[in-house]
Structure formats: structure tokens, C-alpha cells
Amino acid sequence: MVQVERLEVNSVVAVVGRNGAGKTTLLDAVAGVINAVGRVSACGRDVSRLPPEKRGLAYVQSTPVDPPTRVDKFLKMVARRHGSDVEEVVRKLGIEALLTRRGGLSTGQRQLVNLAAALLTRPCAFLMDEPASHLDWINKKVFNDAVKALERPVLYVTHDPFEAMYVADVICIMERGRIMRCVENRTDITHIYKTAESLWA
Amino acid sequence: MDLFSKAIVGATASVLALLLVVLPLVYLSPPPPGFVESIVLTAVFGLAASLLSLLPGLAAALAAQRGGFWGGIAQILYIPAVVPPTSVGVLLLASFSLPRAACFEGAHFLCGVAEFVSEHVINKPLGVLIAMVVMALPTAFSIFDGALKEERAEAFFRSLGFSGPRLLLLLLLSLRPAAVAAFVFSWIRSFGELGVLLIFASYPMTASIYIYQAWLNHGVGPAVGASLAVIAVAVAIAFVARRWLL
Numbered sequence: 437m438v439q440v441e442r443l444e445v446n447s448v449v450a451v452v453g454r455n456g457a458g459k460t461t462l463l464d465a466v467a468g469v470i471n472a473v474g475r476v477s478a479c480g481r482d483v484s485r486l487p488p489e490k491r492g493l494a495y496v497q498s499t500p501v502d503p504p505t506r507v508d509k510f511l512k513m514v515a516r517r518h519g520s521d522v523e524e525v526v527r528k529l530g531i532e533a534l535l536t537r538r539g540g541l542s543t544g545q546r547q548l549v550n551l552a553a554a555l556l557t558r559p560c561a562f563l564m565d566e567p568a569s570h571l572d573w574i575n576k577k578v579f580n581d582a583v584k585a586l587e588r589p590v591l592y593v594t595h596d597p598f599e600a601m602y603v604a605d606v607i608c609i610m611e612r613g614r615i616m617r618c619v620e621n622r623t624d625i626t627h628i629y630k631t632a633e634s635l636w637a
Numbered sequence: 638m639d640l641f642s643k644a645i646v647g648a649t650a651s652v653l654a655l656l657l658v659v660l661p662l663v664y665l666s667p668p669p670p671g672f673v674e675s676i677v678l679t680a681v682f683g684l685a686a687s688l689l690s691l692l693p694g695l696a697a698a699l700a701a702q703r704g705g706f707w708g709g710i711a712q713i714l715y716i717p718a719v720v721p722p723t724s725v726g727v728l729l730l731a732s733f734s735l736p737r738a739a740c741f742e743g744a745h746f747l748c749g750v751a752e753f754v755s756e757h758v759i760n761k762p763l764g765v766l767i768a769m770v771v772m773a774l775p776t777a778f779s780i781f782d783g784a785l786k787e788e789r790a791e792a793f794f795r796s797l798g799f800s801g802p803r804l805l806l807l808l809l810l811s812l813r814p815a816a817v818a819a820f821v822f823s824w825i826r827s828f829g830e831l832g833v834l835l836i837f838a839s840y841p842m843t844a845s846i847y848i849y850q851a852w853l854n855h856g857v858g859p860a861v862g863a864s865l866a867v868i869a870v871a872v873a874i875a876f877v878a879r880r881w882l883l
Contacts, residue, residue: 467796487800488795489797493796494796495792495795495796501790501793501794502788502811502812502813504807550793554797556797
């Protein structure tokens with residue numbers, strides 16, 4: 437059972453925990469995918485009784501979902517629904533080259549397209565369930581750099597503390613279904629990432 | 638692949654090829670008239686049934702993933718796969734015969750339904766389609782169920798604001814490999830559907846009924862000819878699907 441007293445997400449908050457700690461269950465409960473007791477607020481309103489499609493919480497999965505149509509058509513479909521601008525999001529994530537692709541996207545490319553679609557919904561917050569766990573290191577960095585630039589609250593679940601230290605403003609530790617503690621992330625490991633990135637230069 | 642696995646694959650494939658292709662060739666003789674028509678008919682009805690089974694199969698798989706009451710209800714779609722096809726035929730026949738049994742003077746609606754069923758369903762093209770859809774549902778259900786275990790596409794699309802028919806359509810398109818697999822395997826399977834059709838809708842004559850009739854009326858030889866042709870068609874569909882679609 438997962439029991440969380442209170443968790444405020446106003447920036448990028450990483451929940452770090454081992455397998456089976458209840459991280460995905462926490463996200464599912466917040467997203468409304470599973471039934472839960474308690475209160476979820478988003479954009480200042482109580483969304484606890486709303487279905488996932490009305491909560492205003494964009495949920496990015498660990499295994500990226502294949503775009504149902506050609507990338508640009510899919511993004512336009514989402515943008516039309518939420519009155520957002522595809523070009524702006526595409527530019528922000530640097531995925532111009534993917535727009536005319538239909539299939540054959542790599543896992544990293546698919547995850548960026550998923551993030552673009554999520555961004556187009558103009559959500560109150562993002563929920564991310566180990567979104568970079570299937571990505572190679574370079575794609576992981578590209579994705580996490582995009583997350584850092586979202587300028588929206590993000591509840592980011594990972595089992596990797598280094599990833600949490602790179603991407604998050606606040607790090608919470610989850611064990612046996614409970615948030616044990618949350619600490620402000622004052623460790624800047626950007627230089628370590630840059631050093632690692634230079635290996636590919 | 639190690640030598641042991643190769644040996645098992647080789648032995649199994651050889652035995653099957655021997656029993657289902659090579660040895661029956663001894664009896665080979667041309668099938669009686671009407672063979673091509675039965676194949677075309679099976680292909681058309683099987684195609685329609687496979688397409689019609691996709692959305693219910695996907696919706697049931699989604700319900701099964703969520704569990705609870707509707708997850709339990711969704712499991713009903715497995716029934717045609719776990720009971721003998723002849724039982725499915727008998728049960729369909731019993732259900733569709735009910736309006737006739739319940740029709741009495743003055744019950745215009747029931748008698749109208751009974752008339753419609755006898756004119757348009759039992760042993761009629763619509764009956765063939767209904768039987769094939771019923772038998773295709775478990776295939777679509779099980780393939781989508783497996784695909785949704787790998788990908789949590791529903792949670793993603795719902796969080797993007799989609800629900801209802803549009804959500805199902807997006808899922809169907811996103812899970813393309815599973816949708817194609819469900820469609821192709823249901824279609825191929827329709828060529829072998831005998832039990833339910835024999836009892837519920839043996840006319841117009843589909844490939845399996847045709848082979849059965851050929852065996853009854855003309856002996857083994859023509860039935861072997863027709864069976865090998867059906868194998869060739871099914872293998873060709875599977876090959877094309879495997880090569881270009883899956």
C-alpha cells in the first residue's frame with residue numbers, strides 16, 4: 437500500500453526509490469489511473485474526482501508510446517484540442533526533423549515526441565514515470581535537459597539518484613510506499629554530465 | 638540458436654510438413670466446382686469479421702488491464718476460444734432460434750425478429766459474419782491484452798485529454814503491430830472455422846464447409862486438393878503479413 441501524507445510539486449520534484457517502493461503507484465494515483473483515497477490538487481483546484489483526461493496532468497510513461505499517426509499530424513491533433521502552438525513546442529524540444537516521420541522512431545525520439553504531445557496539452561503539471569530509463573545516455577541527457585527547461589511543475593519518478601540530482605530541484609526518497617523525506621537538491625552535477633558528454637565529442 | 642533448439646524445430650517442422658503436405662499429395666485430385674467461390678467468400682467474410690473484432694477486442698483488453706468488475710466482464714470474450722466451436726455453434730443457434738420459439742399470435746415484435754433471423758441470419762451470409770466475428774474476438778482480445786501489458790498507452794493518451802471513441806482509435810493506431818497481428822491472425826483463422834459454421838451458418842459455403850462437403854461427397858482426393866490450396870492461401874497471407882506488416 438502506498439500512503440503519502442503530503443507532497444507539493446512546484447518545481448521539478450524527483451521521487452527516488454528502489455523497485456517496488458510504490459513510485460509508479462503514486463503516479464497512477466495522482467494521474468487518476470487507479471482509485472485512491474485522498475486529495476489531488478492541480479492548478480489550484482481539486483481534481484481528485486476527475487478522470488485522467490480532465491485532470492490537466494500530462495503523464496509520460498517509461499516505455500514511450502508510438503505516435504498513432506505521422507508525428508506532425510499527431511501533434512497538431514493534440515494542439516487543436518488544447519489550443520496550443522505546435523511550432524513553439526517543436527522548436528523548444530528541437531524535434532523539427534521528426535515531424536514527417538511516421539514509424540521507425542528510436543526510443544529516445546519517441547519519448548521526445550511524447551514529451552512534445554504532453555507539453556501541447558499545457559498541463560498544470562507533468563507526471564513522469566522513469567521517462568529516461570529506456571534511453572541511452574546521450575538521449576537521457578537530451579530528454580532531461582528538456583525536462584529542466586519545461587518551466588512547469590514535474591513529478592519525476594526514477595530509481596537513479598544521479599539522474600535525480602541532475603534533473604530535480606527537490607529530491608524525495610520513497611521506501612515501502614511512503615515518502616521518507618524530501619530535500620532540496622543543492623548538488624550540481626552538471627560538470628560530471630558535461631565530462632561524460634565529452635566522451636562522445 | 639543452439640543445436641538442440643534447431644533439432645527440435647527441424648524435427649517438428651519436418652513431421653508437420655510430412656503429415657500435412659507431403660504424404661497427402663499421394664491422394665491429390667482437383668477439387669470439385671465451387672472451390673474458388675468458397676475461398677473468396679471465406680476471405681471476404683474473414684476480412685470483415687477480423688476488422689469488426691478489433692475495437693471490441695481492444696476495449697475488452699483495456700478493461701482487463703484495469704481489472705475490477707469490467708475486467709471480469711471482459712473475460713467473457715475468451716469463451717469462444719475455450720469451449721468447443723461446435724458448442725459455440727449450438728449456443729448461437731439456440732439463441733437465434735429463441736424468437737421463433739417465443740413467437741405467438743399477437744407478439745408482432747418477436748415474430749418479426751424470428752422472421753428476420755430465419756430470412757437473414759441462420760444459414761445466411763449475416764450468420765457467417767456473426768459466427769466469424771464471435772470466433773475472432775478472443776484472438777483480438779488476447780493480442781491487445783499482451784500489447785497493453787508492454788505499453789501503458791491508455792494512461793498516456795488519457796492524460797493528453799482523449800477519451801471515448803477517439804481514445805480507442807488513437808490506441809488502435811498507436812498499437813499498430815498488435816492491431817495488424819490481431820487482424821491477420823483472425824483472418825487466417827477464419828479459413829479453418831468449421832464447427833460453429835457447420836451448425837449455425839453452413840450456407841453460403843465457406844472453405845472449411847466446402848472441404849468437409851468435398852470429403853463427404855467426393856472422397857479424400859478432392860478434399861486433399863482443396864485443403865492444400867487453403868494451406869497455400871493461409872501461408873501466403875501469413876508470409877505477406879510477416880514480411881511487410883508485422
